[in-house]
Amino acid sequence: xxxxxxxxxxxxxxxxxxxxxxxxxxxxxxxxxxxxxxxxxxxxxxxxxxxxxxxxxxxxxxxxxxxxxxxxxxxxxxxxxxxxxxxxxxxxxxxxxxxxxxxxxxxxxxxxxxxxxxxxxxxxxxxxxxxxxxxxxxxxxxxxxxxxxxxxxxxxxxxxxxxxxxxxxxxxxxxxxxxxxxxxxxxxxxxxxxxxxxxxxxxxxxxxxxxxxxxxxxxxxxxxxxxxxxxxxxxxxxxxxxxxxxxxxxxxxxxxxxxxxxxxxxxxxxxxxxxxxxxxxxxxxxxxxxxxxxxxxxxxxxxxxxxxxxxxxxxxxxxxxxxxxxxxxxxxxxxxxxxxxxxxxxxxxxxxxxxxxxxxxxxxxxxxxxxxxxxxxxxxxxxxxxxxxxxxxxxxxxxxxxxxxxxxxxxxxxxxxxxxxxxxxxxxxxxxxxxxxxxxxxxxxxxxxxxxxxxxxxxxxxxxxxxxxxxxxxxxxxxxxxxxxxxxxxxxxxxxxxxxxxxxxxxxxxxxxx
Amino acid sequence: xxxxxxxxxxxxxxxxxxxxxxxxxxxxxxxxxxxxxxxxxxxxxxxxxxxxxxxxxxxxxxxxxxxxxxxxxxxxxxxxxxxxxxxxxxxxxxxxxxxxxxxxxxxxxxxxxxxxxxxxxxxxxxxxxxxxxxxxxxxxxxxxxxxxxxxxxxxxxxxxxxxxxxxxxxxxxxxxxxxxxxxxxxxxxxxxxxxxxxxxxxxxxxxxxxxxxxxxxxxxxxxxxxxxxxxxxxxxxxxxxxxxxxxxxxxxxxxxxxxxxxxxxxxxxxxxxxxxxxxxxxxxxxxxxxxxxxxxxxxxxxxxxxxxxxxxxxxxxxxxxxxxxxxxxxxxxxxxxxxxxxxxxxxxxxxxxxxxxxxxxxxxxxxxxxxxxxxxxxxxx
Numbered sequence: 001x002x003x004x005x006x007x008x009x010x011x012x013x014x015x016x017x018x019x020x021x022x023x024x025x026x027x028x029x030x031x032x033x034x035x036x037x038x039x040x041x042x043x044x045x046x047x048x049x050x051x052x053x054x055x056x057x058x059x060x061x062x063x064x065x066x067x068x069x070x071x072x073x074x075x076x077x078x079x080x081x082x083x084x085x086x087x088x089x090x091x092x093x094x095x096x097x098x099x100x101x102x103x104x105x106x107x108x109x110x111x112x113x114x115x116x117x118x119x120x121x122x123x124x125x126x127x128x129x130x131x132x133x134x135x136x137x138x139x140x141x142x143x144x145x146x147x148x149x150x151x152x153x154x155x156x157x158x159x160x161x162x163x164x165x166x167x168x169x170x171x172x173x174x175x176x177x178x179x180x181x182x183x184x185x186x187x188x189x190x191x192x193x194x195x196x197x198x199x200x201x202x203x204x205x206x207x208x209x210x211x212x213x214x215x216x217x218x219x220x221x222x223x224x225x226x227x228x229x230x231x232x233x234x235x236x237x238x239x240x241x242x243x244x245x246x247x248x249x250x251x252x253x254x255x256x257x258x259x260x261x262x263x264x265x266x267x268x269x270x271x272x273x274x275x276x277x278x279x280x281x282x283x284x285x286x287x288x289x290x291x292x293x294x295x296x297x298x299x300x301x302x303x304x305x306x307x308x309x310x311x312x313x314x315x316x317x318x319x320x321x322x323x324x325x326x327x328x329x330x331x332x333x334x335x336x337x338x339x340x341x342x343x344x345x346x347x348x349x350x351x352x353x354x355x356x357x358x359x360x361x362x363x364x365x366x367x368x369x370x371x372x373x374x375x376x377x378x379x380x381x382x383x384x385x386x387x388x389x390x391x392x393x394x395x396x397x398x399x400x401x402x403x404x405x406x407x408x409x410x411x412x413x414x415x416x417x418x419x420x421x422x423x424x425x426x427x428x429x430x431x432x433x434x435x436x437x438x439x440x441x442x443x444x445x446x447x448x449x450x451x452x453x454x455x456x457x458x459x460x461x462x463x464x465x466x467x468x469x470x471x472x473x474x475x476x477x478x479x480x481x482x483x484x485x486x487x488x489x490x491x492x493x494x495x496x497x498x499x500x501x502x503x504x505x506x507x508x509x510x511x512x513x514x
Numbered sequence: 515x516x517x518x519x520x521x522x523x524x525x526x527x528x529x530x531x532x533x534x535x536x537x538x539x540x541x542x543x544x545x546x547x548x549x550x551x552x553x554x555x556x557x558x559x560x561x562x563x564x565x566x567x568x569x570x571x572x573x574x575x576x577x578x579x580x581x582x583x584x585x586x587x588x589x590x591x592x593x594x595x596x597x598x599x600x601x602x603x604x605x606x607x608x609x610x611x612x613x614x615x616x617x618x619x620x621x622x623x624x625x626x627x628x629x630x631x632x633x634x635x636x637x638x639x640x641x642x643x644x645x646x647x648x649x650x651x652x653x654x655x656x657x658x659x660x661x662x663x664x665x666x667x668x669x670x671x672x673x674x675x676x677x678x679x680x681x682x683x684x685x686x687x688x689x690x691x692x693x694x695x696x697x698x699x700x701x702x703x704x705x706x707x708x709x710x711x712x713x714x715x716x717x718x719x720x721x722x723x724x725x726x727x728x729x730x731x732x733x734x735x736x737x738x739x740x741x742x743x744x745x746x747x748x749x750x751x752x753x754x755x756x757x758x759x760x761x762x763x764x765x766x767x768x769x770x771x772x773x774x775x776x777x778x779x780x781x782x783x784x785x786x787x788x789x790x791x792x793x794x795x796x797x798x799x800x801x802x803x804x805x806x807x808x809x810x811x812x813x814x815x816x817x818x819x820x821x822x823x824x825x826x827x828x829x830x831x832x833x834x835x836x837x838x839x840x841x842x843x844x845x846x847x848x849x850x851x852x853x854x855x856x857x858x859x860x861x862x863x864x865x866x867x868x869x870x871x872x873x874x875x876x877x878x879x880x881x882x883x884x885x886x887x888x889x890x891x892x893x894x895x
Contacts, residue, residue: 307759328761337759345759348752359749359760363742372740 002066003027004193005051005082005162010060012046012217020046021057022217028162033184033194035204035225038214038237039406039434044197047214048164051195052084053077083155084164087432089147093140097133098122101153125153130186132179145176149183156192163187164195169203170432173292181207199434201230213237237435248446251470254283257423257454258304263313263323265299265478273299274478276313279514281423281454286445288469288487289458291499296478297458298340301427304456305337306330307345317423331360336421338412340428340458346412347400354382354396357415389414390440406437413441417448424448427458442468462492473514474498481505483513530859537858541851548847555841559851562836563829569836571718575790577828578720578727582782583806584824585734586637588815589775590655592738594751595648597772599659600779601803602666603640607633607783609670612688612794613678615695615787622694626788629695630726633784634777640666641776645769655772663803674794686796697721697788721789723781730778734817737774747771779803812859830855 005028012021020043028034036044049055051062053071062069064080071077074084091100098118099106107117122135131149139147148168155163165184169177184194184207196208204211205225212222213236220236258281265274274296281287291297302308304315306327315323317333331337339345347356358367358378366377382396391410393403400408413429426445430438445468449455459465465472469487473480474495482498482505484490497503542556549555558565563573583600590597611633618625644662647653671686678688699715700722701707714720738744746767749757758764786798809827813819834848 305759326761326763327759328763331761339759345755348749348756351748351752355745355749356756358745359756359762362745368742372736373742373745375740 002063004030004065006063006066007047007051008061008063010047010050010062011058012043012050012055013058019217021050021060024060024214024217024219026212026219027222028193028195029210030193031188031191032209033188033196033207035196035198035208035211036214037198037201037204037211037233039436042214042237042434043217044214045166046217048084048166048195048197051077052082052164054084078155078158078160081159081161082164083158083160083162085148085151085155085166085168087166087170089151091139091147091150093138095139096136097139097142097146097150098135100139100150101125101133101135101157103154105158121157122153125156129153129156129183129190131183143176145172145179148172148176148180152183160192162193162195164197166197167199167432168196169198169200177203199432199438201233201435204228204233205230234435248468249450251449252284253470254285254452254454257281257283258315258317258322260304260315261313263300263303263315264311265296265303265308266311267299272478274303274310277475277478277480278313279473279480279483281456283422283452283454284449285470286449286455286457286468288465288472289456289475290462290465290472290495291475293460295475295499297475298427299478300475301337301340301425301456301458304330305335305339305425331419334422336416336419336424338416338424338426338429340431342409342412347408349401349408350399352382352397353386353391353393353400353403353411354378356400356411357382357385357396360415360419385411385414385418388418404434406433409433409441410437413444417444421448421453423454423456425456425458428460429457430459430461430464462495466490466492466495471513476501476504480510480514483510485513533858533861534855537851537855540854540858544847544851544854545843549841549843551841555837555843558840559833559837559843559848561833562840563832565836567713568717569832571714571720572835573825573828573832574720574724575718575785576831577825578723578785578789579782579802580805580809580828580831581727581821581824582730582778582785583803584809584813584820585730585806585817586775586778586782586803587806587810588813588817588820589734589738589747589778590771591810591815592751593747593768593771594754595768595771596656597641597644597659597775598656598804598807599641599644599662599772599776600782600806601799601801602659602663603637603776603779604783604786604799604803605663605666605670606636606640607780608787608794608798609673609783610636610780611784612691612787613673615691616678616688616794620694622698625694626697629788630781630784633780635780637776637778637780637783638773639776641779642769642773645772648772649765649768670798671796674796678794688794690793691788695788696792697723700724719790719792721785723785723789726781727785730781731817731821734778734820738817743767743770779806782806808856808860812856 007024007026010021010024013019024043024047026047038044046055050057053074053076056072062071069080092103095103101122102118107114107121109117119135122133126133126135131153133146133149133153134142139150152163168180172180188194198204208225210222211225211228211233213220213233215237260280261278263274263277264272267273277300279287289297289300299308303310303323306322306325306329309324313323314321320333322330322333322335343349355378358381361367362373367373367381379396385391386393386396389410391403391414392407400411403411416424429441429445442464445455445457457465457468466487472484472487472490472495474482476499481501482503542552545552545556563569583604586600586603587597611629614625614629614632618628620628640662644655644658647658648655674688675686679686680689698721699711700720701711701714703711738747746757746762749760749762750764750767754764782802787794791798805827809820809824812823812827830852834852837843838845838848
């Protein structure tokens with residue numbers, strides 16, 4: 001019997017010359033959960049966009065249930081039962097959940113929208129597939145997990161048989177991931193087929209039946225998940241052994257680089273986001289901050305880097321108070337900052353890679369020469385960093401928007417690491433990027449620490465915090481709830497209790513360790 | 515030949531050429547319906563500016579104003595700041611330079627530079643205000659600059675009517691400027707240049723402002739693309755959060771962008787008074803500041819292209835003037851044709867998408883050719 005989906009010799013060349021898919025043969029069987037893994041830029045998203053009709057292949061053929069198809073747009077694909085859940089949700093924030101689900105294909109009663117029917121349809125779908133949503137809640141008030149379920153229900157409403165989930169877990173909390181996996185299994189029981197794009201090998205093992213590895217626009221292999229190992233998959237993805245466990249030397253803690261005292265911050269809406277946060281950053285140490293997102297980590301980083309002014313308290317580097325100062329002053333004091341959202345703060349995507357790499361140094365020699373800036377030096381600076389940090393691009397004059405997510409992050413990391421910082425504040429440094437880039441960035445973080453920089457690491461990836469940090473602080477509702485002087489001896493569960501505010505150390509207990 | 519057409523600059527030029535010619539064709543069709551003598555009218559429009567030497571002068575003088583205001587707009591737009599304030603800066607530049615030209619008893623060698631610098635300072639200050647309002651009070655720059663334009667206009671009228679115009683004059687304008695306050699011809703009055711000098715100074719008002727303009731174009735280009743300030747400006751334009759995160763003092767830069775944009779507006783004002791009219795008159799600007807938006811957008815806010823778009827747009831306006839005077843076409847119809855041309859040239863979505871599609875198809879093909887023989891052997895990392 002013909003496979004449900006059969007993509008044959010698919011080639012996709014983008015107008016800028018990037019070969020995203022280079023002769024891909026890819027089959028999906030009905031009723032399976034098929035994971036696609038690969039580094040950013042390996043071509044997985046492009047392949048799926050082709051299957052979903054968003055991109056047209058340069059050459060190659062697609063067969064669905066043995067019949068040749070040609071999708072000119074996503075609507076064509078939808079008619080054949082192919083639907084995709086994107087990373088970025090496409091929803092109207094002020095609409096209710098039900099309205100968003102039927103958006104564009106609303107049930108009507110004569111000439112009018114039938115709101116009751118929308119709600120009925122939503123609840124029926126929701127029940128049938130075990131995807132719980134509140135059909136009359138306003139979309140902007142609900143959490144990310146439910147918003148994602150809206151996306152899935154939306155394509156089910158349109159009759160999708162094959163669901164492509166593009167990195168669905170990137171935005172979810174551990175509990176939400178569990179719920180999602182449960183729902184995925186229900187969908188398969190009901191006869192749906194799932195294609196699951198991810199970076200996380202742990203999830204591949206947990207959820208998928210088969211797994212396909214892509215690298216450099218090609219398929220490196222497809223196998224039963226039960227026969228695959230995490231290490232083996234990682235090797236196929238990057239073509240070499242990946243250090244899933246970080247090797248680092250014993251910590252040599254140096255002097256106190258930054259003291260943070262009684263820091264408080266109140267959001268624009270009046271919510272206290274930081275309450276009396278105090279700790280020290282030491283040279284040669286990675287201090288990890290563990291916490292569920294939204295518990296003050298973002299605000300802490302932004303206050304420490306000069307992007308926000310604290311309501312009370314201060315931070316000092318040596319004798320110098322750095323809170324309430326401008327980002328330039330903070331940078332001049334030796335702080336580098338990898339921001340949590342590279343697209344908002346870390347990069348100007350429409351300008352060249354070269355220009356993005358000089359924002360912290362354009363005003364000094366060698367780039368500034370007298371009254372002017374020296375383009376040769378800018379280009380040289382760009383070339384050096386593209387080489388040193390392995391940024392995949394033909395040249396530095398291309399806009400950052402031409403890069404994949406992992407390479408964009410490398411641009412940020414290249415700039416921040418190359419300024420030889422004394423203090424490095426890294427927020428979500430490996431979020432949404434591929435294994436190769438992740439590994440590279442983690443190694444660089446450890447190297448900076450071994451070279452004597454103080455590193456503050458904030459990450460939603462608990463494993464990352466635990467693997468990289470020397471010391472861990474947990475944050476809950478803007479407060480420090482615990483401090484663990486030796487990260488290697490901490491249990492995940494134990495940290496979880498402190499991150500969720502179930503347990504809490506007393507001020508006295510923590511005092512000496514902060 | 516193929517290579518010639520694949521050059522982006524050539525294509526861009528062709529694109530504009532096609533747009534202009536289709537617009538001109540459409541304009542002619544309009545003329546056919548409206549005019550008794552369409553050929554004559556259209557000829558006046560197309561060839562008017564170069565048909566007589568004084569009309570040629572009108573064209574160049576108008577273009578100088580347009581290029582100054584275009585530069586003013588480009589600097590703000592490049593930083594993604596939608597300043598509409600050039601009009602007001604131009605008015606105050608005119609008022610200040612005109613007053614100095616009229617009243618400050620200095621020899622020309624001092625009076626003229628003083629007047630020009632004063633115009634620049636006036637523009638700078640009038641730009642600084644909305645810049646400050648934007649940076650520190652988050653006031654929308656479109657609203658604040660438009661309001662400031664209205665204030666500038668009233669200030670101009672007030673000083674002209676109550677303080678500058680001769681009390682017994684029956685019209686709202688000043689006396690002509692004395693010789694010491696009038697810009698000299700751009701051709702030096704030297705014995706061997708006598709003929710050319712007489713020709714230009716008798717028939718045109720093309721003054722040394724032309725040289726200041728050339729310096730201004732180069733200065734604006736260097737400012738935006740070659741200085742640290744220009745880098746800040748461009749980063750603010752590209753992503754202001756990134757600029758701030760990177761350590762750029764965004765507030766100060768925004769204020770300076772507005773203020774520097776104002777310098778060029780002020781210069782346009784000095785050109786109008788001391789170069790063209792040689793007196794202060796009511797309605798001196800009639801919206802010239804806003805024409806800078808068209809000039810700048812057509813040039814994609816690139817200072818080096820602004821002289822070309824300024825001259826082209828100036829030609830259009832000069833031609834329209836000739837057409838209005840020399841034929842039975844009404845001013846309104848002339849505006850319609852002008853608008854058509856602008857519409858066509860700015861219709862960025864129209865031609866570029868077609869161009870992009872052709873490009874994509876071509877590149878796909880060439881890459882396929884490249885791929886085929888290699889059989890796509892796997893690349894090891």
